Amino acid sequence: MRKAVSWSILAYLCFGAFMYWYLFYGTSGAIPAEFKGTSADPATFMNSRELLLSQEYSRTKYLLFFLSTPFEWLVLLLLLVLGISRRFEASAEAVTKLKVGQAAIYMFYLSLLTTVLALPFKWIGYQVSKSYNISTQTTGSWIKDLVTDYWVNFAITLLVVTVLMWLIRKSQKRWWLYAWALSVPFTLFLTFIQPVIIDPLYNDFTPLKNKQLEQKILSMAERANIPAEHVYEVDMSAKTNALNAYVTGIGANSRIVLWDTTLNQLKEPEILFIMAHEMAHYVYKHIYWGVASYIVLSFVGLYLISRLVNAMLTRWRGALQIPSIQSLSAVPLIFLISSVLSFAVSPAENYVSRMEERAADQYAIAMTKNNDAAVETFQDLSKTSLSQVNPPALVKLFLYTHPTILERIDYLDGKK
Template sequence: MDKRLLLIILLFFILLIIFITFVYISEVENMTQLKVEYPELKEEVYSFRVDSLKVWGLRLLLSFVIPMFFLFTKLSQRISHSVGDGRSWFLSGLLYGIIFFGLVFIINLPLEFYSSFVLRHRYGLTDQSILRWLELNIKGFLVNDLITSLFIWVPYYIIYTSPKSWWFKIGLLAIPVIVFMVFISPFVIDPIFNDYTSIEDERLGKNIEVLLEKAGIEDAQIYKVDKSKDTKTMNAYMTGIFKSKRIVLWDTTINNLTEDEVLSITAHEIGHYVKGHIWENIIFSSIGSIVMLYLVYISSNWVLKLSNGTFGFRNLYNFASIPLLIIMLNLYSFLGNPITSYISRRMEMQADRYEVSLVQNRESAITAMEKLYDTSLGVPRPSNIYKIWYHTHPPLEERVEFYKTVEFEEIK
C-alpha cells in the first residue's frame, strides 16, 4: 500500500475522533447551561442525551471501521471469490450481498440492541418485547439488505461496461427508482412493519378531512398506525405521491394529545405536501446522488490505485469493492450532513408556518410540540455544532418562538 493512502486513513480517523470529542464536549457544556435555564427538566433528559451521544459516536466510528475491516483483512475479496466462480452476475451479487450484509447485520446487532432496546427500556420510552424487537430487526434486514442484494448486479454491470461514466448512468437510474419507492412504500413497505387502519370515518378523521379539503388535497387518505407496541414517543407524517399520498398518525399521538393538538400536528404534515417538500426531497436526492456518485467514482478509483492490491482486488467492478464504495458513500454523506440538515430545517419552518396558518391556533401547535419533546426526552436545544451537523428540525426553543411570532400566510 502506498504510504500516502495509509497516512490519509490515519489522519482521517484522528480528525473523526477529534470531531466526535468536540461534539460530545459541546453537548455536555450545552446541557450544563440548560440545567440553569430549565431547572424543571428531569435528570433523565440529560442522562439519556449523554448515553445517546456515546452510541452516536461509536456508531459513526463503526460506519468506517467495519467496512475497512472487510477490506484490509481481504475478507471481502474471499467472499467475492467464493461466490463468483462460474456463476452469473445476478447470482454472484445475490450471494455476496446476503453474506456481506448478513455479517454486517450481526456485527452491528449488539450496539443496535443496546441503543434501541436496552436504553429505551431504561428510560421508559418503550414497552416493546424482545420478540417484537427481533421481528422488526429481522424484517428490516430482509426488506432492506435482501432487496439490495437482489439488485447489486445492476450497478456493478454498469460499472463493468462503463468504467468512466458509470457514476452518471447509475445516478440517472436512481431517479425513477427513488420516485417509484416513494410511491409504493405506503402500500408495500410500511405495512410489513406495522398495521395501518383507516380513521376516515371517525370524528378525528372527519376533522382532518376538513383540513385536507381546505389545503386542496382532499384525496389523501388518513391512517392510524399501531406504534404503541414499539414506543411511547409520538409522531405523524405524510407520505406517498399521487394516489398513494396519505396522512399517518401514530396511535400514541392520538392517545396522548388533545384533538386540537393532533390537528395541529396533522396540519404540519399537510404543509410538507402542499409546499412540495416531498418532490423537493426527490429532486435534492436525485441531484445529490449524481454528485455523490461522481465523488465516489473519483476517490474510490484513487484509493484502489494507491492500495496496490492490498485489498485483494484491483478492479472496481469486483463485488469485493462494496465495502470501499460504502466507505466513500458514508464519508460524503457525513460531510454533506450540514447541507441536508439545513435544507430539512428550512422545510420544517415552512411547514410550521403553514400549520398555524391552516388551523389558526398557535397555542395547540406550541403545546403539541412541547409534549412531543417531553415524551421523547428531548432537550430544548442542542449545541451549535450538533444542530448544524445533525438537526433536521429546528430546536424546540426556536419552534415555540416561531409559532408565537410568525405571521399567518394566506391559505389558497
C-alpha cells in the same frame, strides 16, 4: 496493512473519546438566560426528574449515533485491508459462475457480517430506549423488525449492487452516469410504493377510529387540496411512547397517518396543529423537492464516488486488496466512500430540512390560528421523547432535521 488497521482503530477511539467529552462535559444543554421562565424554558413544563432524564437520554442517544456511524466506516475499511472482502468474493466465485449468483452470495456474506457487527449498537440503543420508557417494544417484536429490516435492505442492496457491477463491467468510465440515470426511476418507484408496501411490513395501518376527528382532518385536507378519503392510524404504542404523524407518498398513494400514541396523549387542538403542519409538506411539495434534491445530489455523489474509487485504487490497490473496480470486493469501498460523502453533506441537507419545517410551522399557525396549542404540542413532544430543548451545536448540525424546540417555541411566542 498493519498501519492502516492500527491508525484506523486509534482514530476511531480518539474520535469516540472526544465525542464523549463533548456531549457529557463540553456542553451543558442549558438554555440562554433570556429564555428563563418563558414557555421555551423546559423548567416550566418538565419536573426535575424529567429534566434530568432528558439530559441523560439525549446525550446517550447522540453518543450512540456519533459512535455507530464511523464504526460502520471502520468495519468497511477493515473488511478491505484484512482481505475479508476478497475472500467473500472468492467463495462466491467457487460456488457459481453466474454473476448474479456471485453477487447474491457475496452480498449475503457482507450484509450478514456488517449487520452482526453493528448489532451491539442497535441492541444498546434499544435497551436505552426501554430503560427511559421511550420504547415499549418487546424483545421479540424488536427482533422481528430487525429481521424484516435486514431482508428488505438485502433485497434492495442486492438489486443495486447487481446493476451497479454490471454497469461497471460495461463502462468503467461512465458507469456512474448510467447508474444515476437508472436511479431516478428507482427512487420514484420506492417513494411511490413505500406507504402501501414497505411501511405495512413493520406496522398495521387501519382507518382512524375517531370518525369525528377524521372528518375534521379531512376537512383541513380539503382546504389544503390534498386528495385523501381516509386518515390512517398506526399501532405504534406497542413499540414506543414517542409521538408522530405524517403525510407521505406521491399521487394516488398519498396517505395521512397518525400514530396511536399521538391520538392517546395529545388533545384535539394539538393533533389538528400537527396535522396542519404535516399537510404543509404536501402543499409546499416538500416530498417532490426532497426527491428532486436527492436526484441532484446522487448525480454529484456518484461522480465523486467514481473519481475517488479510481484514485484510491491507483494508490492503494494492494493495501485494499481489490484487483479492479469490476471486482465484487470493491463494493465495501464504494459503500465506504458513499457513507462518508453522505455524512459530510448531512449538515447542508439538515439545514434545508429545518427551513422546510419552519415553513410548515408557519402554515400550521395560519391554518389553525391556535398558538397556545402549538406551544403545548412542542412542549409535549419534548417531554415524551425526552429530547433536549437546546441541543449542542454539533448535534444540531449533524442530526437535527427540525428546528430545536427552543427555536420553535420562541418563534411561536413572537407571533402572539
